[in-house]
């Protein structure tokens with residue numbers, strides 16, 4: 001009998017944003033898989049959960065290419081799927097850990113799809129995680145939506161082209177993956193007259209966290225970190241709090257990945 005695969009969301013960085021359910025399952029499974037870039041083996045998701053794994057747990061990295069090239073992605077995920085199946089086939093349970101939530105812009109979606117294609121009856125369970133934009137909104141004390149408002153969550157990986165369209169139907173937009181086309185995204189925001197209505201959040205809950213509401217200072221950032229997003233609010237930021245006080249500094253002791261070169265800025 002095959003084991004179960006759990007897709008576990010580990011939150012966006014702060015290890016205290018891991019759910020109790022995630023911790024329980026991570027302690028129970030025999031094997032933990034983490035996605036890593038094909039260029040190096042570092043996994044932030046693994047750094048977040050490492051204190052909860054038992055010494056008997058086997059940890060494996062699944063390499064995946066950071067590309068839009070569908071053939072490369074397809075073959076990488078076929079190979080990764082076979083490696084996970086090798087564990088499940090001998091009756092062991094496995095977990096695939098992923099940043100944020102496993103069903104929100106996550107590599108787990110590729111894996112789950114491949115596993116289902118390969119073996120339709122396989123047992124797969126998703127364990128939700130706190131998404132990056134929920135944590136980012138919390139760290140900026142920025143409401144994501146209220147009352148009758150709508151919210152749209154978009155990827156900016158291919159630029160900000162869909163932003164204008166989204167702002168016409170939504171009161172609030174979360175733009176994920178703002179790192180690659182940041183200058184172009186800022187141009188789109190300015191052309192839509194929304195430069196005073198956006199907040200940029202980078203490395204939320206991690207060393208080097210940035211919360212920036214000033215558009216001029218955003219323009220000075222040439223290439224933000226991969227872990228960056230923006231919240232754009234049609235009706236304005238409605239600032240409930242303009243300064244994040246040093247209370248947050250006590251959290252910094254628990255932050256992972258201390259090698260980040262960026263300055264922590266609380267604006």
Ligand SMILES: C[S@@+](CC[C@H](N)C(=O)[O-])C[C@H]1O[C@@H](n2cnc3c(N)ncnc32)[C@H](O)[C@@H]1O
Nearest residue numbers: 012100101104131132176177203204227228229
């Ligand atoms: C592949 S997606 C992962 C999304 C994740 N599954 C979630 O639920 O938030 C990667 C994008 O998530 C956002 N992200 C993830 N962690 C973040 C963090 N700690 N701070 C800011 N943005 C983050 C960034 O926009 C990044 O480019």
